[in-house]
Amino acid sequence: MSRVIAVLLSAFFAAPALANENVTTFELDNGLEAIVIEDHRAPVVVHMLWYRAGAADEPPGQSGIAHFLEHLLFKATETLEAGEFSEIVEANGGSDNAFTSWDYTGYFQRVAADRLELMMQMEADRMRNIKLTEEDIVTERDVILEERNQRTDSDPGALFSEQRRAAQYLSHPYQIPIIGWRHEMEQLDMEDALGFYRKYYAPNNAILVVAGDVDPDEVKEMAKRHYGPLHPTLGLEERIRPQEPPQLAERRLVYEDARVAQPYVIRTYLAPERDSGDQTDAAALTMLAEILGGSSATSVFGRALQVETNRAVYAGAFYNGVNYDDTTFGVIIVPTPGLSLEDAEAELDAEIAKFLETGVDSDQLERVKTQIRASLIYAQDDVASTARQYGSALTSGLEVEDVQAWPGLLKAVTEEDIMDAARMVFDRKNAVTGFFQKPTPSSEVSQ
Amino acid sequence: MIRFLSILIITLLATLPARAAVEIQEVTSPGGLKAWLVEERSIPFTALEIRFKGGASLDRPGKRGAMHLMVGLLEEGAGDLNSTQFAAAAEELAVQFGFNVSDDSVSVSAEFLTENRDEAIALLKLALTEPTFDEVALERVRGQVLSIIASDAKDPNKLARLNFDSAAFGTHPYASPIEGTSETVADLTADDVRQAMADAMSRDRIVIGAVGDISAEELGVLLDELLGELPAAGAEMPDRVDYDMAGGVTVIPFETPQSVAVFGHQGITRDDPDFFAAYILNEILGGGGFGSRLMDEVREKRGLTYGVGSYLLPYEHAELYLGQVASSNDRIGQAIEVITDEWRQLAENGVTKEELDRAKTYLTGAYPLRFDGNGPIANILAGMQFQDLPISYIASRNDNVNAVTIEDIKRVAARILRPDDLHFVVVGQPEGLETTN
Numbered sequence: 001m002s003r004v005i006a007v008l009l010s011a012f013f014a015a016p017a018l019a020n021e022n023v024t025t026f027e028l029d030n031g032l033e034a035i036v037i038e039d040h041r042a043p044v045v046v047h048m049l050w051y052r053a054g055a056a057d058e059p060p061g062q063s064g065i066a067h068f069l070e071h072l073l074f075k076a077t078e079t080l081e082a083g084e085f086s087e088i089v090e091a092n093g094g095s096d097n098a099f100t101s102w103d104y105t106g107y108f109q110r111v112a113a114d115r116l117e118l119m120m121q122m123e124a125d126r127m128r129n130i131k132l133t134e135e136d137i138v139t140e141r142d143v144i145l146e147e148r149n150q151r152t153d154s155d156p157g158a159l160f161s162e163q164r165r166a167a168q169y170l171s172h173p174y175q176i177p178i179i180g181w182r183h184e185m186e187q188l189d190m191e192d193a194l195g196f197y198r199k200y201y202a203p204n205n206a207i208l209v210v211a212g213d214v215d216p217d218e219v220k221e222m223a224k225r226h227y228g229p230l231h232p233t234l235g236l237e238e239r240i241r242p243q244e245p246p247q248l249a250e251r252r253l254v255y256e257d258a259r260v261a262q263p264y265v266i267r268t269y270l271a272p273e274r275d276s277g278d279q280t281d282a283a284a285l286t287m288l289a290e291i292l293g294g295s296s297a298t299s300v301f302g303r304a305l306q307v308e309t310n311r312a313v314y315a316g317a318f319y320n321g322v323n324y325d326d327t328t329f330g331v332i333i334v335p336t337p338g339l340s341l342e343d344a345e346a347e348l349d350a351e352i353a354k355f356l357e358t359g360v361d362s363d364q365l366e367r368v369k370t371q372i373r374a375s376l377i378y379a380q381d382d383v384a385s386t387a388r389q390y391g392s393a394l395t396s397g398l399e400v401e402d403v404q405a406w407p408g409l410l411k412a413v414t415e416e417d418i419m420d421a422a423r424m425v426f427d428r429k430n431a432v433t434g435f436f437q438k439p440t441p442s443s444e445v446s447q
Numbered sequence: 448m449i450r451f452l453s454i455l456i457i458t459l460l461a462t463l464p465a466r467a468a469v470e471i472q473e474v475t476s477p478g479g480l481k482a483w484l485v486e487e488r489s490i491p492f493t494a495l496e497i498r499f500k501g502g503a504s505l506d507r508p509g510k511r512g513a514m515h516l517m518v519g520l521l522e523e524g525a526g527d528l529n530s531t532q533f534a535a536a537a538e539e540l541a542v543q544f545g546f547n548v549s550d551d552s553v554s555v556s557a558e559f560l561t562e563n564r565d566e567a568i569a570l571l572k573l574a575l576t577e578p579t580f581d582e583v584a585l586e587r588v589r590g591q592v593l594s595i596i597a598s599d600a601k602d603p604n605k606l607a608r609l610n611f612d613s614a615a616f617g618t619h620p621y622a623s624p625i626e627g628t629s630e631t632v633a634d635l636t637a638d639d640v641r642q643a644m645a646d647a648m649s650r651d652r653i654v655i656g657a658v659g660d661i662s663a664e665e666l667g668v669l670l671d672e673l674l675g676e677l678p679a680a681g682a683e684m685p686d687r688v689d690y691d692m693a694g695g696v697t698v699i700p701f702e703t704p705q706s707v708a709v710f711g712h713q714g715i716t717r718d719d720p721d722f723f724a725a726y727i728l729n730e731i732l733g734g735g736g737f738g739s740r741l742m743d744e745v746r747e748k749r750g751l752t753y754g755v756g757s758y759l760l761p762y763e764h765a766e767l768y769l770g771q772v773a774s775s776n777d778r779i780g781q782a783i784e785v786i787t788d789e790w791r792q793l794a795e796n797g798v799t800k801e802e803l804d805r806a807k808t809y810l811t812g813a814y815p816l817r818f819d820g821n822g823p824i825a826n827i828l829a830g831m832q833f834q835d836l837p838i839s840y841i842a843s844r845n846d847n848v849n850a851v852t853i854e855d856i857k858r859v860a861a862r863i864l865r866p867d868d869l870h871f872v873v874v875g876q877p878e879g880l881e882t883t884n
């Protein structure tokens with residue numbers, strides 16, 4: 001049964017896989033960094049531009065501005081009319097889109113390889129030259145409010161996640177939602193958008209990733225022609241956000257919503273992320289998540305709570321180390337009907353305690369490492385995914401060498417490393433525990 | 448500068464690669480199984496896609512969800528292996544299996560390394576020939592399915608589609624979700640699951656695509672080993688079903704800030720001579736890109752939605768023309784008006800030359816980009832055979848797109864777009880909308 005209840009993404013040991021000789025880098029005089037990944041099997045190219053600017057870089061009170069700006073980049077520039085960017089991509093048989101996270105905003109096009117230069121020309125154009133009208137702001141603000149309606153307000157799980165995140169970070173701006181808080185989104189204006197744009201959309205704050213049937217020297221010449229003339233933002237300060245103070249008390253949330261169909265308990269612990277030159281803790285946490293809750297059939301949680309006892313519809317663990325600042329390590333249990341959330345939480349905690357006693361099953365660790373080795377083969381079939389991994393890593397504080405060292409670091413993780421990571425991360429003082437449930441009968445009855 | 452770009456585009460179009468460069472071999476195994484193969488030796492693994500025609504539409508009366516449950520149980524234990532042992536064996540081989548069911552097919556996907564191909568196929572064969580369907584696994588997966596059904600009952604998108612299908616298709620299996628209902632799933636037994644497998648997974652209804660590090664001869668031997676012991680024949684295919692819903696609005700009250708509408712009417716069959724024209728027509732009206740009329744009118748000009756689109760859905764035994772939009776409760780009525788108006792405009796006036804040219808360049812340019820990995824290509828090969836398309840289809844597909852004229856579009860628009868037949872199923876608390884009769 002592979003369709004897991006739509007609660008969360010999990011496991012991330014997918015590793016950039018192409019032999020390192022297929023990856024080349026260069027930097028332009030204006031500070032633009034570039035990565036070229038060669039794959040000559042099909043005449044296709046993915047062109048991506050990543051900015052080191054996301055929701056966690058927004059000025060206080062302007063939540064959602066990074067994502068709003070992402071939408072506005074499809075409006076007019078000094079040389080293109082609103083919507084023309086995507087029209088030209090499509091007229092060339094390509095597809096394009098964009099995405100915003102806490103640490104980055106990215107734009108990509110996928111086209112026939114001989115269209116690369118046109119993509120660069122247009123992407124370079126909108127890095128510095130957008131021209132917005134008041135009407136753009138008003139109409140597109142309605143669109144992002146509808147997006148919030150659709151993705152967040154219509155989805156109790158998304159609302160729950162938003163509340164838990166706000167509780168997880170006491171000070172760091174990771175506490176805000178990418179889409180923005182509604183009351184702040186409603187106030188976003190032209191000045192907010194242009195302020196963010198002029199500061200962060202600059203060659204010295206961007207990473208170009210080109211992957212596919214291309215020649216690195218030609219890519220460099222093209223990049224010089226189109227991105228080379230752009231002016232950097234002078235005085236762009238180092239990216240330092242408010243940091244977390246020591247967390248001293250577990251936070252516990254109960255989110256109730258009549259639309260909840262499947263209650264669950266989820267807990268996230270504050271955890272270290274992958275840092276450049278210092279990824280060993282993150283590697284151990286990645287393996288811990290896989291061992292504890294990767295596969296429903298073979299992981300510690302899956303076996304104990306799903307397969308052997310059928311107390312959970314789903315039980316898992318998850319960790320994503322690609323983050324600029326502190327990330328989280330999470331555990332979740334979706335109980336079978338009849339098991340209360342309190343009891344489900346106790347079951348999960350009992351399994352964690354037992355794991356800390358008994359340690360790692362060496363056969364299981366061996367199997368996980370076999371799959372890491374195989375993922376290096378399978379991933380060669382998907383160069384766009386490798387491109388995304390470089391882009392997200394480099395906008396999250398990592399370097400190319402860190403990305404290439406990662407599979408080796410995962411393979412080097414020992415049982416002892418995993419247990420050390422578990423003892424380090426399972427500290428309830430750093431944790432947010434959330435119950436996701438229907439309104440209890442007592443709260444429905446008003447006296 | 449705008450002019451300069453246009454010139455650049457025209458020059459580039461002349462060199463657009465119009466053909467996907469894949470070389471398909473037609474393979475017949477010693478045992479008589481047919482497959483399409485693309486040899487791709489640069490990465491040491493193979494992607495295999497097997498589809499059985501029929502799928503969930505073969506659920507027997509009162510047993511809705513049996514096929515879905517069966518497919519969910521295929522990797523939960525086989526031969527002497529329980530579900531954990533089966534999964535561990537797959538992990539040791541680093542083989543990736545996928546078992547899926549849709550309205551018209553059951554599919555089995557596998558990606559396996561060259562270095563342990565025989566072991567990987569032996570494990571997959573175990574799942575396809577000796578699944579245990581034991582009670583413990585059955586209860587566990589049943590619980591997961593019931594959880595999915597309960598979640599779908601609170602999901603406005605799922606609710607809208609479910610109500611649309613049920614009104615459109617009466618008592619045919621298409622009228623209900625493939626997962627079944629909480630009542631039918633609660634009653635399914637291991638015998639029902641075995642029956643479902645016997646009905647759906649037999650050698651008389653297989654199509655196969657393979658891409659990767661394997662020769663035609665090796666593939667033939669592999670397929671006989673893997674599938675040779677399956678039963679020769681399965682259940683009869685279901686009957687055609689007539690679409691049976693008049694135009695109008697159905698409101699399904701649901702407490703949420705945003706209404707979701709699924710809308711549509713009768714569609715067009717995949718083998719209709721007008722299918723290419725209809726496909727291009729839909730690309731212009733509500734296709735995947737940003738530039739469609741619906742996206743332009745509903746989102747870009749009015750900000751009424753984050754997303755709106757339409758698509759042709761040709762099933763094996765019925766066909767729909769569907770669309771979906773989500774908009775806040777106070778604005779969904781306006782969105783529906785705009786959509787209906789666009790439907791009518793296009794039905795009456797057709798498209799412009801410029802729109803048609805743009806759609807053609809997009810569709811013909813995008814087509815080769817689909818062939819970008821062993822897994823995706825294996826899927827395309829299986830899909831083509833499933834739809835009875837000839838092996839020459841890939842080479843002629845873009846010519847077929849380009850051959851469609853503006854008169855074809857006008858004729859087909861008048862034929863298949865029926866604004867008065869549009870039925871909108873709206874889930875939410877839409878202001879100013881009521882169920883029509």
